[in-house]
Amino acid sequence: MDDILLLEAIERYLNNDMSVEERTYFENLRKNTPEIDQMVVEHNMFLHQMDMYAAHRNLRHGIHDAHQRLLERGDINEGAEISTRGRVIQLWHKYKRVTAIAAGVGGIIALFISGMVMYFAPAVNGNQLQQLSNDIAAIKKKQQVQGNLINEVKSKLPEGVRFVSGGSGFLIDPKGFIITNAHVLKGSGAIVVNSKGQEFNADIVHIDQEKDLAILKVTDKEFIPRKSLPYSIRKSSSDLGEEIYTLGYPRSEIVYGMGYLSARSGFDGDSLSYQLQMSANPGNSGAPVLNNNGEIIGVLSTRQSSAEGVVFAVKSRNIFHMVDAFRKIDTASEKIKLPTKSNIRSSQRKQQIAEVEDCVFYVKAFAK
Amino acid sequence: MKADSNEQALLKGLANNDSRAIETIYKENFNTIQAFILNNNGSYDDARDIFQEAMIALYEKAQSESFVLTCQIKTYVYSICRRLWLKRLQQLGRYTNQVDSLEETVPVEEDLDNHEKRNAAFAIMDRAMNSLGEPCKSLLEGYYLKKLGMQELASEFGYTNADNAKNQKYKCLMRLKKLFFAQYNIGE
Numbered sequence: 001m002d003d004i005l006l007l008e009a010i011e012r013y014l015n016n017d018m019s020v021e022e023r024t025y026f027e028n029l030r031k032n033t034p035e036i037d038q039m040v041v042e043h044n045m046f047l048h049q050m051d052m053y054a055a056h057r058n059l060r061h062g063i064h065d066a067h068q069r070l071l072e073r074g075d076i077n078e079g080a081e082i083s084t085r086g087r088v089i090q091l092w093h094k095y096k097r098v099t100a101i102a103a104g105v106g107g108i109i110a111l112f113i114s115g116m117v118m119y120f121a122p123a124v125n126g127n128q129l130q131q132l133s134n135d136i137a138a139i140k141k142k143q144q145v146q147g148n149l150i151n152e153v154k155s156k157l158p159e160g161v162r163f164v165s166g167g168s169g170f171l172i173d174p175k176g177f178i179i180t181n182a183h184v185l186k187g188s189g190a191i192v193v194n195s196k197g198q199e200f201n202a203d204i205v206h207i208d209q210e211k212d213l214a215i216l217k218v219t220d221k222e223f224i225p226r227k228s229l230p231y232s233i234r235k236s237s238s239d240l241g242e243e244i245y246t247l248g249y250p251r252s253e254i255v256y257g258m259g260y261l262s263a264r265s266g267f268d269g270d271s272l273s274y275q276l277q278m279s280a281n282p283g284n285s286g287a288p289v290l291n292n293n294g295e296i297i298g299v300l301s302t303r304q305s306s307a308e309g310v311v312f313a314v315k316s317r318n319i320f321h322m323v324d325a326f327r328k329i330d331t332a333s334e335k336i337k338l339p340t341k342s343n344i345r346s347s348q349r350k351q352q353i354a355e356v357e358d359c360v361f362y363v364k365a366f367a368k
Numbered sequence: 369m370k371a372d373s374n375e376q377a378l379l380k381g382l383a384n385n386d387s388r389a390i391e392t393i394y395k396e397n398f399n400t401i402q403a404f405i406l407n408n409n410g411s412y413d414d415a416r417d418i419f420q421e422a423m424i425a426l427y428e429k430a431q432s433e434s435f436v437l438t439c440q441i442k443t444y445v446y447s448i449c450r451r452l453w454l455k456r457l458q459q460l461g462r463y464t465n466q467v468d469s470l471e472e473t474v475p476v477e478e479d480l481d482n483h484e485k486r487n488a489a490f491a492i493m494d495r496a497m498n499s500l501g502e503p504c505k506s507l508l509e510g511y512y513l514k515k516l517g518m519q520e521l522a523s524e525f526g527y528t529n530a531d532n533a534k535n536q537k538y539k540c541l542m543r544l545k546k547l548f549f550a551q552y553n554i555g556e
Contacts, residue, residue: 004538046545047512052486053493054513059385059427063420066391067398076398078412 006036010043096197100252107251129267129312130305132285133167133184158189161366167285168248168300169216171359172233172319173336174226176218179319180286180363181301182207185214187367192218195254195357202363206326211272211318212301215326215336216363230355231288232342234295234316240264244276246300247353248287249362256353257284259309261297266312267304273312274298280311286363289313294344294352375441382423383430393423397442401449409457418456422448425476425483439474447473451480489552496547504540511537 012018013026030037070076167184169192171177178192185204192202200220207214238261245258259278266273276289280303289298298313323336344352381389398419405415422445429444450473497505503525510516510524522533 003542004535007538007542008534042549043545046548049489049493049548050512053490055385056424056486056490057513059424060420062385062387062390063394063423066387066394067416067420069391070395070398075395076402078402078416 006039007043010036010040011047013040014044014047100197103252111251128304128306129302130282131181131183131302132280132282132300132311133165133181133186158366161187161189161368163187163364164367165365166249166283167363167365168283168287169361169363170286170288170296170356171226171229171361172215172323172338174229175336176202176223176225177205177336178202178216178218178361178363179299180214180216181299181314182209182212182214183301184286184363185216185365187365189367190216190363190365192216192361192363193249193252194361197252198222200361205330206322208322208325211322212314213299213318213322215322226359228343229339229359230342230344230352231290231294231296231359232339233319234291234297235320237264237315237317238274238291238297242291242297244278244289244291244297245349245353246278246280246284246287246289247356247360248280248284248300249360250281250283252362254357254360254362255284259311262310267302270312272318273301273314276300276311276313277309278311279309288356288360290352290356292349294342294347294356378441379426379430382427385427390423393426393441393445394419397445400442400446404446404449405453408453410453414453414456418449418452419445421452421483425479428483428486429479439472443472443474444476447476448480451476492551493548496544496551499547500540500544503536504543507533507537508540508544 009026013023018026030040067076071078164187165184167180169178169180169184172179185207190202190204191199193199200218200223202216202218202220205215205217240261240263242261243258244261245256247254247256249255257278257280259276261274262277263275265271266275274289274297276298280287280300284300285302287300288296289300291297295316296319297316299316299319300311300313302312304310304312320338323338327335344355347355378389378393382393398415401419401422402412402415405418406412410418425448426441426445497508500508507521507525510521511518516524518530518534518537521527521537522530525533527533527536
């Protein structure tokens with residue numbers, strides 16, 4: 001009980017609730033009894049701590065409330081639109097990694113087997129040039145041989161069609177215009193897949209066989225147009241020896257490759273393309289070729305089958321020509337606006353890749 | 369750069385826990401921080417946590433007597449968040465070398481150390497409060513945190529008179545002090 005009385009006295013003392021005599025008496029007591037003095041100091045500190053604790057708690061509430069209010073008013077956004085999406089998509093997001101791994105494993109096995117078959121097969125590839133599109137039909141067959149290994153996700157592919165080829169493509173306009181090689185689009189239609197594995201329906205809007213370029217337009221409602229593109233497309237020629245890199249889909253996952261520009265013309269003096277020194281594989285067709293400044297200097301298209309690492313890319317200026325031609329033919333459609341300013345000019349390579357990755361798509365062509 | 373008078377007013381508001389000031393600072397700075405965290409391996413929840421922590425650090429700074437903010441609120445908040453987030457990433461063993469340093473930053477290590485010490489003390493108080501049990505916890509909260517009068521508390525908790533409630537309050541307070549200092553002094 002004494003302790004309680006003492007505590008009460010201390011608290012009244014600290015709160016200035018004491019009468020003058022009582023206060024003088026208490027101060028004398030403090031002076032003469034070090035224990036009590038210590039208790040006063042301790043209690044004062046404790047009360048101060050309590051006050052700060054209270055203020056801190058109130059502040060946390062205040063901040064939390066502010067967050068909720070701003071969220072409701074739409075001043076800040078926490079990506080809530082994702083939660084309102086359909087269940088199927090949520091499931092797809094949840095399991096896409098597993099699926100991608102399964103598909104990847106299947107793909108690698110299939111590639112390995114087809115590689116072995118190619119290696120041992122007596123037939124010689126007569127073409128000196130090899131187009132870098134993927135022959136998906138072959139892979140697909142092998143995948144079926146693998147039995148249930150691949151648990152295919154419900155695809156956006158129309159029923160009753162088959163894949164005929166695949167390659168890469170990249171956005172040239174944030175509204176959803178994608179450029180790829182004409183030879184990638186062997187079939188009658190195409191879908192595109194982004195680096196996160198989401199599939200989107202797309203229309204083939206323009207093909208130029210001579211330049212070996214084609215334009216796709218993503219028509220899918222799920223496609224969220226970007227605000228802008230990180231890279232620009234270079235109008236002028238590039239220099240010999242320029243260091244370059246590419247991002248493409250020789251497998252279902254995006255793959256990075258780098259090299260340098262080795263000649264100003266392509267195969268057999270073809271002035272529409274460059275010769276590059278880098279490794280590229282089937283599926284890299286249509287992939288963007290970028291320089292250190294984050295400018296697209298070409299579209300990867302073919303490789304020389306008789307030489308190692310000799311790859312050809314359609315010069316980027318052809319993209320401008322082709323888009324001009326397309327505008328003349330098709331005046332009705334939305335205007336394509338090619339990006340002219342690279343936002344990743346001063347970024348490091350890894351950061352550039354992280355930005356560009358989202359704009360490079362896996363193009364899958366199918367036929368009825 | 370000296371903070372202009374508008375920012376000074378905002379900080380004063382924040383120090384007094386004024387909801388309008390909190391909201392204004394929140395609105396002006398949150399999106400930048402969220403983008404920064406999301407771009408560097410973080411989630412929406414991380415962004416909210418880190419930003420709110422920075423708001424509290426700013427509040428502490430605004431409250432201290434020797435307070436002078438020598439830069440804009442924006443810069444200060446960004447510096448705090450950046451520091452906090454790098455630290456968090458390190459703790460989680462997730463490493464990122466992409467943390468962009470394009471924005472201007474100011475040294476905030478000392479402020480953050482103080483902030484962490486305070487946070488540790490608050491955590492101890494929190495634990496002590498929560499292990500008190502009822503009605504001690506609510507009684508103390510009512511008196512010391514919500515600053516309610518003894519008479520009011522007595523009737524709310526059903527004590528026959530204020531003196532009994534007061535007695536009980538002191539008993540609870542002694543227990544809380546014991547719990548708090550047991551932890552706090554170890555921490556020192």
